[in-house]
Amino acid sequence: MASDTLTITDNRTGKAYDVPITDDTIRAIDLRQIKVKDDDFGMMTYDPAFMNTAACRSAITYIDGDRGILRYRGYPIEQIADKATFLEVAYLLNEGELPNRAQLDKWTNDIRFHTYVHTNLIKFLEGYRYDAHPMGMLLGIVGGLSTFYPDAKDIEDKQNRYIQRVRLMAKLPTLAAFLFRHSRGLPYEFPRNDLGYVGNYVNMMFSIGGKHEPNPVLQRALEILLILHADHEQNCSTSAVRAVGSSGVDPFSAVSAGIAALYGPLHGGANEAVLRMLDEIGTKDKIPAFIESVKQGHGRLMGFGHRVYKSYDPRAKLIKKVADDVFAQTGLNNKLEIALELERIALSDEYFIKRKLYPNVDFYSGLIYQAMGYPTDYFTVIFALGRLPGWLAQWEEMIGDKEQKIARPRQIYTGHDERPYVPMEKR
Numbered sequence: 001m002a003s004d005t006l007t008i009t010d011n012r013t014g015k016a017y018d019v020p021i022t023d024d025t026i027r028a029i030d031l032r033q034i035k036v037k038d039d040d041f042g043m044m045t046y047d048p049a050f051m052n053t054a055a056c057r058s059a060i061t062y063i064d065g066d067r068g069i070l071r072y073r074g075y076p077i078e079q080i081a082d083k084a085t086f087l088e089v090a091y092l093l094n095e096g097e098l099p100n101r102a103q104l105d106k107w108t109n110d111i112r113f114h115t116y117v118h119t120n121l122i123k124f125l126e127g128y129r130y131d132a133h134p135m136g137m138l139l140g141i142v143g144g145l146s147t148f149y150p151d152a153k154d155i156e157d158k159q160n161r162y163i164q165r166v167r168l169m170a171k172l173p174t175l176a177a178f179l180f181r182h183s184r185g186l187p188y189e190f191p192r193n194d195l196g197y198v199g200n201y202v203n204m205m206f207s208i209g210g211k212h213e214p215n216p217v218l219q220r221a222l223e224i225l226l227i228l229h230a231d232h233e234q235n236c237s238t239s240a241v242r243a244v245g246s247s248g249v250d251p252f253s254a255v256s257a258g259i260a261a262l263y264g265p266l267h268g269g270a271n272e273a274v275l276r277m278l279d280e281i282g283t284k285d286k287i288p289a290f291i292e293s294v295k296q297g298h299g300r301l302m303g304f305g306h307r308v309y310k311s312y313d314p315r316a317k318l319i320k321k322v323a324d325d326v327f328a329q330t331g332l333n334n335k336l337e338i339a340l341e342l343e344r345i346a347l348s349d350e351y352f353i354k355r356k357l358y359p360n361v362d363f364y365s366g367l368i369y370q371a372m373g374y375p376t377d378y379f380t381v382i383f384a385l386g387r388l389p390g391w392l393a394q395w396e397e398m399i400g401d402k403e404q405k406i407a408r409p410r411q412i413y414t415g416h417d418e419r420p421y422v423p424m425e426k427r
């Protein structure tokens, strides 16, 4: 018997089955042969929330949650965050290697060439109410982009896919800035292609009367935050992009689904939820009572815990350093002091230690965005800007993966057996 197999004995029938093991994994489909009767459907695996199921093979991002390791295409996140630019990282994730000078210039120029959006999109944006949530606006308007680029439907053409990925990279910052200006009632500031990717975005956000004095420390801090969010393998929004993309839809629609998934408070919406939690706590003396209520099961300590990181989130460590740089420029505030104290108490509390709950990427990111002048309900939009290259790289990888088909999970049916329709007068 081959040693790289798993032998399963079905005690219902006494039959044994040898299932091949590759990469410490068995294929769920190999279990289908396990049956009691010939006409049975065959055995399935049940894995709500995909706690232990690999849905793809991927060469993009490596995470070791127990050891707190995150690598993009093999490069440690610590080195990438320290040395690379966001566009370099986006290229690395999408193309598999760090770009040389000529490749980076081409990538940068291609993106720069596409930063403008059709002005009809402004009319679309103006249909939203003044208090519309920025993530609701973003997912709608990115979905709407697909109608402006019907050529994006041709997902079989590699060069065409490249153009659509470039368009998304180029236009998302423009749309993200436009929707901010819309909610403030400010005139739109059009892209300035003499500025870099991050500089242009910040200028479109904050320029008044065509004037904005960039702060290089805050700009680099924002760039590092984008880099830290750029990919995180098969998280909820990336899985949404892959699942929706697997139907063969254009990438604008698939990314719009990713934005919808990111909107949720357990995913990208956590940075916003952290700030709301700090507001609710209000003062340092209320922290013990708040921690107690979390331990009693009344709500969660937002910005703590992670599905994969069970020692620490390496991004949170790097973000803390960014926070120091930013707060050295902007000064400390009451919320930061509450956050520091909350972190100190939680890290020494048995409840959090036992469950391996540590600060995640979102614990400090919201505080940084706030210090930079972004409104609370806008934070997740910045997460989306950061995550976009990851979504695109994962989408591209999925399209090229011959093993992938339309995503279609199974279920265990728990409803009624067949029963006759009951007429209205008999119900």
Ligand code: CMC
Pocket (backbone or CB within 6 Å): 232, 235, 265, 266, 267, 268, 270, 294, 299, 300, 301, 302, 303, 304, 305, 306, 307, 308, 355, 357, 360, 361, 362
């Ligand atoms: N506060 C209090 N208790 C928690 C928390 C928390 N933040 N997170 C998990 N727990 C408890 C949970 O109640 C459970 O306890 P028990 O075993 O007694 O029932 C135990 O820890 C395991 O929780 P879980 O829900 O099974 O863990 P999960 O891996 O499914 O959830 C998580 C991961 C991120 C959804 C969760 O930790 C959470 O809700 N955190 C707060 C929201 C947050 O910060 N999300 C941002 C994630 S990082 C950004 C991103 O990648 O999206």
